[in-house]
Amino acid sequence: MPEGSPFPVQNLPYGVFSPPGGDARVGVAIGEQVLDISAIWAGTPLGADLATGSLNRFLRRGRGEWAYVRRRLLELLTGTEQRRLVEAHLHPLDRVRLQLPFEVADYVDFYASEAHATNLGRIFRPDGDPLLPNWRHLPVGYHGRAGTVVVSGTPVRRPSGQRRGADGAAPDFGPTRRLDIEAEVGFVVGAPSRLGEPVPVGDFADHVFGVVLVNDWSARDIQSWEYQPLGPFLGKSFATSVSPWVVPLEALEQARLPVAAQDPPPLPYLEEKEPWGLDLRLEVRLNDAVVSRPPFRDLYWSPAQLLAHLTANGASLRTGDLYASGTVSGRLPEERGSLIELTWSGRDPLRLPDGSLRTFLEDGDTVTLTATAPGADGVRIGFGEVTGTVVS
Amino acid sequence: MPEGSPFPVQNLPYGVFSPPGGDARVGVAIGEQVLDISAIWAGTPLGADLATGSLNRFLRRGRGEWAYVRRRLLELLTGTEQRRLVEAHLHPLDRVRLQLPFEVADYVDFYASEAHATNLGRIFRPDGDPLLPNWRHLPVGYHGRAGTVVVSGTPVRRPSGQRRGADGAAPDFGPTRRLDIEAEVGFVVGAPSRLGEPVPVGDFADHVFGVVLVNDWSARDIQSWEYQPLGPFLGKSFATSVSPWVVPLEALEQARLPVAAQDPPPLPYLEEKEPWGLDLRLEVRLNDAVVSRPPFRDLYWSPAQLLAHLTANGASLRTGDLYASGTVSGRLPEERGSLIELTWSGRDPLRLPDGSLRTFLEDGDTVTLTATAPGADGVRIGFGEVTGTVVS
Missing domain, CATH: 2.30.30.230 (Fumarylacetoacetase, N-terminal domain)
Structure with a gap:
């Protein structure tokens, strides 16, 4: 080898x-x-x-x-x-x-990176508290479209949708001008649970089989116009790409590490004896240039807490459920997992090695996520890649 | 017969x-x-x-x-x-x-009743415009949890979740105190569509097979604390009940009627030559007392417009996709399709025939939705019922 x-x-x-x-x-x-x-x-x-x-x-x-x-x-x-x-x-x-490695039952996307939530709060609500009052109390999440989860390599057609009119004018309809990526980590549920029976944090490994990389493509202009009050919908539902390989949890024993202390302390149903995260190092390439290296270890909520929250109301799990972390961003500018953060909503374009500038994605752009984690015997565990090219 | x-x-x-x-x-x-x-x-x-x-x-x-x-x-x-x-x-x-008549692929819930959206706007934002700026331009919707769609008769366990603390205190966790219903009509997709290819309004009947009744159980306290900024999640995902019978569109030819003029005129992708709705008369019974008669004919957006919007970004349809109207409420107080509207967020309790009062649901309460529509030969088409009893 x-x-x-x-x-x-x-x-x-x-x-x-x-x-x-x-x-x-x-x-x-x-x-x-x-x-x-x-x-x-x-x-x-x-x-x-x-x-x-x-x-x-x-x-x-x-x-x-x-x-x-x-x-x-x-x-x-x-x-x-x-x-x-x-x-x-x-x-x-x-x-x-x-091929797509599993049939996706329900797809849930969280918002578990504090740096990401803070960045978006600063961009969208510059005068308010960047984190909303609920953020440190519960893992904010929502359901995405399971039927448009596609395997790495599937071309991503630029979606059309309603975009807010300038200065209060009526919205128009057309191809998104703010096509973005979100570098995420996804957890694949193997064993189902019963309706009405929450899955405690300690039962995480009885249900979750493994981990995939996720690129949750996003049309920021469509999203920002549609999302009040029921959350993201068409700005996200056109495509979500996943890596073809599901890395089993058993391969990630050496990647476990404690998560940082949570303040305020989580409510009892989210309490984990020793909350642990995973030392996954992500890399985002845009047309072969590395544009970001998001550290999954910085996630505020642990994978087991996300699952416990998802089922706290008695919602059942099915085989093939996928739940993703939300965009993984670190504290440093070069660790941000989306273009809206990397370019600060388009204010600070990225310069690519060919000299061109990017705020959001152009037709023909290819985005590839990869990740590695520490494995047994000192080796590094790879996740393969999730890649996609934008077509008009 | x-x-x-x-x-x-x-x-x-x-x-x-x-x-x-x-x-x-x-x-x-x-x-x-x-x-x-x-x-x-x-x-x-x-x-x-x-x-x-x-x-x-x-x-x-x-x-x-x-x-x-x-x-x-x-x-x-x-x-x-x-x-x-x-x-x-x-x-x-x-x-x-x-049994559950179909395996639910993706479940989408809209917000297509103007009276309902207006009522909730008045309750939650008493000082602002009750309808948000996007509401008359696009059918607001979001994805719900497909795995917890259950057939009529399934008991509904009162969900627990985080509830906002009073006066800025920390939230606590416990059984919802504001368990509600939403009387809705759902559309069942039979024929799939291809990723990247929107389904025009005119192709509605090539994809949609039929209609079910939906009770989208809701925990209002959980929902109001969690829903910013990504929309409803655990406040809805514990159970959604559907009727066991899918009424085929072909049985509803005589129930078609024009929808009221839309102002502003919809964007071209939502334009329907003759936008039509369905003259479904819903009835909500709480412990055998009729508490509401929501008129589906009052929906602002037509069923074909909802489908065209859902796919406008190229999102594909799968067999078994279910999309629901959102709570059906008419303009009259006795036509409101949820308890939060009927009791104005608990301010005006309902008195039941046994003399007891209700703001939200109590353990042991049974809620039943039925509906009828005009059919061929002057008969009335029934939808059966969707019923559920709350257990602790």
Whole structure:
């Protein structure tokens, strides 16, 4: 395996791929290959659940099964004798087509980065308190459109919509002029929960299977005109891109780190004995130039707190639920996870290496998010990438 | 058939039922019976699509197939010779279990009643313009939680959540004190659309299959604390009840009527040659007392405009998408579709026939929505009911 591969054996992220001429099936990435794990378990009920075009049937099997499969794959890929059993089922990554890894049930987007919420507050309400009164008490979030979650590589058509008229004039309708990205981290629910039964913070790992990268494309002009009083709608619902690989929580044990103290202390249902976050380092590239390096470790609310809040009213979880962090921004200007922050709403354009300037995205622009995290044995765990090109 | 049945042969709404000891399958309601239509088409691909626990596979077949099946059922149920073919497949409604009729893909809730939006504006912003500047330009809407849409009869557990502290004190967590209903009408998408391709107003009936009643249960105290700036979340996501019967658009031809003139005129993508609404008369009962009769005909935005707006940014539709009107309220006090309006945020309690007072719902309360519309041959089309009882 090449040094520095994002997919060392300590990672083993899950995805859905089609080999040339073959049907979609579940695989794990290893080095520059993908292992067809539906073939490893061929002839068993587990194998049938893996020989499908989504991870959902595997995810539904629950935590015990996730651990078993990972353990067995580690044996197969590291034992010299056993390795021969898998050789026939490896496909070069550059020869397969990667698909949306899971059917998205409900998609929730949070707003859990304090720097991001503060930046947007400063931009939109320059004279008020940048954080609204509820922000430090509860993880603010809302439901997005599950049906327009697409896999990395899907072109993103510039959406049209109503844009506020200047100086109180009537709005007009046309292509967004403020197309933006949001660099986020998403959590994939495997095991469902029952309606009426909140999931306590401590049960996080019984339900959440793994982590994807998310680019929540946003049309800022559409959003700002429509969002009062019921929140973002068409400014977000045209596309949300996710990475093709779901990194299992088990691969991220070494990435855990305590979250900063929360003030005020969270209400009991959000209290975690040792609240932990993940040391994911994101990178945002715009046409191959790195424009930001958002640190996921700075998130105010922990992943387990987000899940506990989401279900505190008894809302049930389904296999395939996706909840994302919201834009990840750090305290430094070069750590901001959206263009509206990086360019301060267009006031401070970015200069790209080709000399061109950007406030928001232009047709033909390609945005790519990547991330790494510390893994076992000192390796770095990669998340692959989520990329998309804007088309008119 | 009894005089005044909600399910005359001019209606033929679709649902999913389980006969005693049998698996779930698709049926149509006729009088006080349900016809097992999976049996009518047994042995055919259509029959296979009907012998399942949701309408989705039938819905995906599209408008031509919906029309064929309805036409054929009308023949079978009205021809004296043919009628004998169906006798064996009729089950008394009171002997079957009705299920959620379709798997909900995405759930969108609009805010399309001017009286409702105005009432809430007056209650929450007594000193400002009751309608926000965007309201007459676009149908305001947001995504709700698809996974907690439940069928009529499902008990509704009183949700807990954060409630704003009095006079700036910290919020606390506990059972909602302001549990409310929202009487709504929902539209069920059958035929999908492609990402990036808006659905014009004129294509409404190519995509929308039919209509259900919706009770969008709401916890007003949770909602009012959480909703800034991203909209309603946990205040709504604990339960949304729908009626077990989907009334096909074809049964509602006689219920069409023009919508009132819109001022300002809608932007071109919302322009409909002859904007039409539906003359649905809703009734809200609280513990058997009628507390409201909301008129759906008063909706400001037409059902086709709501769909065109929802997809104007290129968002795709999936089979099973549900979009609801938002609370239906008329101009008269006795036509308001939520308790927050009926009691003016608790200021004016309702007196029930047993002498008790209500501001918001108490444990044990049962709320039932019904509706009727004009049908062919002078009959009235019924929607069945959506009912739910509050449990602690």
